[in-house]
Amino acid sequence: MAKLLVTYYSSYGHIYEMAKVARNAAEAENHEVKLRKIPELEAAKKAMSGQDAYLVAQEAQSEEKEVTLADLEWADGIVWGIPTRFGNMPAQVKQFIDTAGGLWAEGKLEDKATGIITSTNTLHGGQESTILSSMLPLIHFGMIFVGSTYGQNPELSEDKLQGGSPYGPSTVAGPDGSKVPTEGDLNMAGRLAKRVARVAAGIQSTK
Numbered sequence: 778m779a780k781l782l783v784t785y786y787s788s789y790g791h792i793y794e795m796a797k798v799a800r801n802a803a804e805a806e807n808h809e810v811k812l813r814k815i816p817e818l819e820a821a822k823k824a825m826s827g828q829d830a831y832l833v834a835q836e837a838q839s840e841e842k843e844v845t846l847a848d849l850e851w852a853d854g855i856v857w858g859i860p861t862r863f864g865n866m867p868a869q870v871k872q873f874i875d876t877a878g879g880l881w882a883e884g885k886l887e888d889k890a891t892g893i894i895t896s897t898n899t900l901h902g903g904q905e906s907t908i909l910s911s912m913l914p915l916i917h918f919g920m921i922f923v924g925s926t927y928g929q930n931p932e933l934s935e936d937k938l939q940g941g942s943p944y945g946p947s948t949v950a951g952p953d954g955s956k957v958p959t960e961g962d963l964n965m966a967g968r969l970a971k972r973v974a975r976v977a978a979g980i981q982s983t984k
């Protein structure tokens with residue numbers, strides 16, 4: 778069994794929902810799982826705190842613990858929940874990743890399995906580019922990227938408005954953010970967590 782960290786940033790709750798399903802799925806397979814939120818930035822709080830949807834989603838997450846560098850080091854596998862910002866990762870995630878230079882320098886993140894869940898407002902607003910660009914620092918860390926296979930995710934071949942790509946699970950929040958993750962989106966998030974944990978456990982067994 779693996780130690781799995783599910784760490785995420787979520788302004789409006791979509792990624793939070795996907796992250797909770799990821800946690801539950803890995804726990805159901807008896808992996809040891811931590812769910813941890815990436816800290817909010819003051820500038821973002823200032824920009825969004827006039828929005829009810831933001832305030833409601835932040836309140837819903839208020840009991841979640843914040844991720845630490847020790848959590849990154851602890852994990853055998855890491856699932857990241859990363860909503861898009863202009864086709865790329867949010868500053869909150871970048872800032873946290875940029876504090877991990879010491880772990881990188883000591884090779885402490887090498888050979889950890891990892892995968893990414895994303896969310897966008899629009900169908901073509903960065904579903905794939907956010908995952909692909911977010912992989913870059915993870916590759917520098919020496920992590921082993923795990924995506925979503927067509928074989929294990931029939932949703933990838935369905936003709937429906939839902940998220941998901943071979944790069945990883947995702948959800949489309951809708952232009953006004955009012956859509957919720959589909960059953961298929963949530964299933965794919967759960968399967969990614971289980972796959973990352975299985976790969977992580979396999980790597981551990983060879984050490």
Ligand SMILES: Cc1cc2nc3c(=O)[nH]c(=O)nc-3n(C[C@H](O)[C@H](O)[C@H](O)COP(=O)(O)O)c2cc1C
Nearest residue numbers: 787788789790791792860863864896897898899902
């Ligand atoms: C500053 C900013 C930039 C964004 N850029 C994009 C974008 O490029 N494409 C897109 O589809 N959605 C964009 N969004 C919408 C977010 O990706 C969306 O709110 C998020 O995926 C919802 O996930 P959450 O509920 O977990 O926060 C942006 C939102 C903000 C606040």
